Amino acid sequence: MAKKGLKAVINFINNTPKVEKSITEAFLDRAVGRSVKLMERNIKAQMHKGWGVQEGHLRRSIHSLTTGFGKGEVRTGATEGGREINYAVYVEYGTMYMAPRAMFRKGVAASEPGIIEIFNYEAWRVANQFPLK
Numbered sequence: 001m002a003k004k005g006l007k008a009v010i011n012f013i014n015n016t017p018k019v020e021k022s023i024t025e026a027f028l029d030r031a032v033g034r035s036v037k038l039m040e041r042n043i044k045a046q047m048h049k050g051w052g053v054q055e056g057h058l059r060r061s062i063h064s065l066t067t068g069f070g071k072g073e074v075r076t077g078a079t080e081g082g083r084e085i086n087y088a089v090y091v092e093y094g095t096m097y098m099a100p101r102a103m104f105r106k107g108v109a110a111s112e113p114g115i116i117e118i119f120n121y122e123a124w125r126v127a128n129q130f131p132l133k
Contacts, residue, residue, distance in 0.1 A: 012070030036064035036072035043107030061085035
């Protein structure tokens with residue numbers, strides 16, 4: 001059986017060559033890093049105790065990371081105590097016995113305004129020559 005997991009991805013795409021020269025690696029590292037942490041917090045905020053998550057295995061399996069220049073993601077699927085936590089997809093989309101919870105979809109949607117604000121703020125810092133690290 002294939003492993004089932006969820007993943008939310010941020011991929012910065014710059015279509016303006018002029019701007020590309022002023023964008024530094026530090027700018028993208030900060031903006032993407034802060035954005036994926038925000039998504040992780042908002043996804044976890046969508047989880048409720050009433051869902052049978054008292055032990056917190058699913059919550060602990062959700063983590064964020066940067067995956068390259070201008071890229072980052074929040075994903076599930078960790079190993080805890082020798083067993084793999086890979087049932088997030090069933091919680092997200094539901095089963096014939098359980099309604100979908102949509103924690104990833106709701107968390108990502110709730111993060112969009114904050115991500116725009118993060119990128120705007122980091123671009124403002126670059127434009128005003130503030131130190132990035």
